[in-house]
Amino acid sequence: MKRKGIIIVVSGFSGAGKGTVMKALTAKYKNYALSISATTRDPRPGEQNGREYFFVSNEEFEKLIKENGLIEHAGYVDHYYGTPRKFVEDKLNSGIDVILEIEIQGALQIKKQYKDAVLLFVMPPSAKELEERLRGRGTETDEVIRQRLSRAKEEAEGIENYDYIVINDKLEDCVERVNDIITAVHNTPDRNLEFINDMRRQLNEL
Amino acid sequence: MKRKGIIIVVSGFSGAGKGTVMKALTAKYKNYALSISATTRDPRPGEQNGREYFFVSNEEFEKLIKENGLIEHAGYVDHYYGTPRKFVEDKLNSGIDVILEIEIQGALQIKKQYKDAVLLFVMPPSAKELEERLRGRGTETDEVIRQRLSRAKEEAEGIENYDYIVINDKLEDCVERVNDIITAVHNTPDRNLEFINDMRRQLNEL
Numbered sequence: 001m002k003r004k005g006i007i008i009v010v011s012g013f014s015g016a017g018k019g020t021v022m023k024a025l026t027a028k029y030k031n032y033a034l035s036i037s038a039t040t041r042d043p044r045p046g047e048q049n050g051r052e053y054f055f056v057s058n059e060e061f062e063k064l065i066k067e068n069g070l071i072e073h074a075g076y077v078d079h080y081y082g083t084p085r086k087f088v089e090d091k092l093n094s095g096i097d098v099i100l101e102i103e104i105q106g107a108l109q110i111k112k113q114y115k116d117a118v119l120l121f122v123m124p125p126s127a128k129e130l131e132e133r134l135r136g137r138g139t140e141t142d143e144v145i146r147q148r149l150s151r152a153k154e155e156a157e158g159i160e161n162y163d164y165i166v167i168n169d170k171l172e173d174c175v176e177r178v179n180d181i182i183t184a185v186h187n188t189p190d191r192n193l194e195f196i197n198d199m200r201r202q203l204n205e206l
Numbered sequence: 207m208k209r210k211g212i213i214i215v216v217s218g219f220s221g222a223g224k225g226t227v228m229k230a231l232t233a234k235y236k237n238y239a240l241s242i243s244a245t246t247r248d249p250r251p252g253e254q255n256g257r258e259y260f261f262v263s264n265e266e267f268e269k270l271i272k273e274n275g276l277i278e279h280a281g282y283v284d285h286y287y288g289t290p291r292k293f294v295e296d297k298l299n300s301g302i303d304v305i306l307e308i309e310i311q312g313a314l315q316i317k318k319q320y321k322d323a324v325l326l327f328v329m330p331p332s333a334k335e336l337e338e339r340l341r342g343r344g345t346e347t348d349e350v351i352r353q354r355l356s357r358a359k360e361e362a363e364g365i366e367n368y369d370y371i372v373i374n375d376k377l378e379d380c381v382e383r384v385n386d387i388i389t390a391v392h393n394t395p396d397r398n399l400e401f402i403n404d405m406r407r408q409l410n411e412l
Contacts, residue, residue, distance in 0.1 A: 121395075127408030153409045159402050164393045167401075177393065183383060184390035187370045189327075195373075196365050202333030203359045 005092035006191070007114050008032075008099045008182060009107045012122030013152040015134040017168045021122060022099055024175045032182075033091045035100045038064065041079040054084065072102065072109040083110075097182060104158045118185050120178065121162040125169045127152075211298035212397070213320050214238075214305045214388060215313045218328030219358040221340040223374045227328060228305055230381045238388075239297045241306045244270065247285040260290065278308065278315040289316075303388060310364045324391050326384065327368040331375045333358075 012018040026032045038054040040061050049055050056064070061080045064070050073082030083100055091098045100110065110117050124130040130152065134145045159165060164181050168174040189196060218224040232238045244260040246267050255261050262270070267286045270276050279288030289306055297304045306316065316323050330336040336358065340351045365371060370387050374380045395402060 123401075123405060127405060127412055130409075131412060149409065149412055153406075156402070156406045156409055160395050162395060164390065165395055165398055165402070166393060177389065180386040181390040181393060184370065184387040187372060187383065187387060189366050189368055189371055192371055195329075196362070196371070199329060199333060200359075200362045203336075203355065203362055206333055206337060206355055 003095045003186065004191070005094070005096045005098060006182070006185060007088065007092070007110060007117035008097055009110050009117055009119045010099055010101050010122060011103050011107055011119070011155070011162070012168075013124065013130055013155060014148045015130050015137075015152075016122045016124045017133070017171070017174075018101060018122040020171060021166075021168055021174050021178060022101060024171060025178055026099065028175060029179055031095070031097060033087075033096045033098050035083055035088055035098050037081050037102075038070070038084055039079060039081045041081075071113060072106040074103075074106055104155060104161065108161065116191060118164070118182070119162040120181065121159050121165045122174075123159075123165055123167050125167055209301045209392065210397070211300070211302045211304060212388070212391060213294065213298070213316060213323035214303055215316050215323055215325045216305055216307050216328060217309050217313055217325070217361070217368070218374075219330065219336055219361060220354045221336050221343075221358075222328045222330045223339070223377070223380075224307060224328040226377060227372075227374055227380050227384060228307060230377060231384055232305065234381060235385060237301070237303060239293075239302045239304050241289055241294055241304050243287050243308075244276070244290055245285060245287045247287075277319060278312040280309075280312055310361060310367065314367065322397060324370070324388070325368040326387065327365050327371045328380075329365075329371055329373050331373055 010018050010022060022034060026034050036050065036052075036054060038056050038061060040056060040058050043049065043053070043055050047053065058080070061082065064082065064084070065073060069085050070082035071085045071088055073080060083102070083106070088098050100106075102110070107119050111119060124133065131145070131149060134140060134148055140148075166174055166177050166181070185191070216224050216228060228240060232240050242256065242258075242260060244262050244267060246262060246264050249255065249259070249261050253259065264286070267288065270288065270290070271279060275291050276288035277291045277294060279286060289308070289312070294304050306312075308316070313325050317325060330339065337351070337355060340346060340354055346354075372380055372383050372387070391397070
């Protein structure tokens with residue numbers, strides 16, 4: 001049975017650790033690929049084209065939009081961010097599950113086009129823990145931390161749009177739970193119609 | 207977060223090995239209980255009351271039906287079979303997932319009453335393999351084997367009613383896949399509303 005890849009959209013509060021979880025997941029299991037976004041913002045020190053992002057000009061980005069080359073895109077603070085379609089579809093066709101880290105608007109755009117995409121929301125064990133993780137980074141001002149928590153409040157209103165939630169208590173456990181969820185999702189009848197129909201044909205031929 | 211148990215209904219072709227898979231699953235993981243059916247048929251040699259079945263009289267069975275003491279029941283070849291409600295609900299309330307091995311009619315009866323029950327269909331890797339397993343038992347006549355295969359044909363028509371299918375290729379892998387699926391199912395937003403609402407409250411209080 002040829003397994004087709006699935007799009008896994010991962011969202012979650014800033015500080016919930018979704019980036020870390022997805023990096024650990026893709027390092028451990030080879031059947032996942034992390035999608036790389038295109039953006040018009042400048043690379044930050046240490047960022048590399050094709051690794052963190054594809055860094056493109058405004059013109060190139062608008063060309064991608066016009067040619068339907070992005071499966072979702074959004075503008076934040078004067079810059080565009082989007083998910084190149086080709087990378088995603090190449091992976092899906094070769095049986096690789098593609099993980100996209102995007103927020104809720106993008107997640108819903110994806111679900112409209114790819115009915116069998118799975119939406120995952122990563123949560124901290126508690127709000128207190130979230131605040132501590134944000135403060136623990138030591139890189140953000142109080143103002144920024146307050147903005148992130150206030151953004152988390154908004155995002156929490158949309159959780160019911162997601163198919164699964166994952167609580168990031170211990171990194172390893174969380175990675176296993178995400179892998180369990182994706183494994184489960186591959187086992188629904190609608191994702192195995194070919195196998196089911198083969199079985200029916202075989203039973204009729206016995 | 208107090209975890210509530212979920213009903214897992216398991217069906218599958220005779221010979222697909224669902225009984226073996228469920229026994230191995232409950233032996234390995236302690237958060238599952240196998241439901242024990244009540245029946246009016248006589249015990250077979252080696253069967254024990256309260257282990258394979260609760261063996262009851264016709265009168266007792268009809269009393270159970272009248273008192274709403276069964277969550278599903280059906281008659282086959284002059285005998286009643288049914289699932290006692292009390293055992294199931296006691297387990298669910300103490301956070302244990304309850305596994306019921308029943309066929310499709312019973313499965314659909316359960317799903318009507320327990321909206322969040324999960325229906326699982328166990329399949330052999332191929333029809334050929336199914337036939338070989340049935341013949342390999344060496345206990346069944348050709349006639350019985352043909353009946354089972356013909357029944358499998360009918361059952362195969364209902365697979366789309368199930369939430370998940372599991373292919374029983376290698377016992378250990380299959381057990382893990384079932385466990386993955388049940389783990390995933392515990393992670394849907396509607397089964398974690400208490401946690402989600404707690405998180406919202408906490409975020410508002412920060």
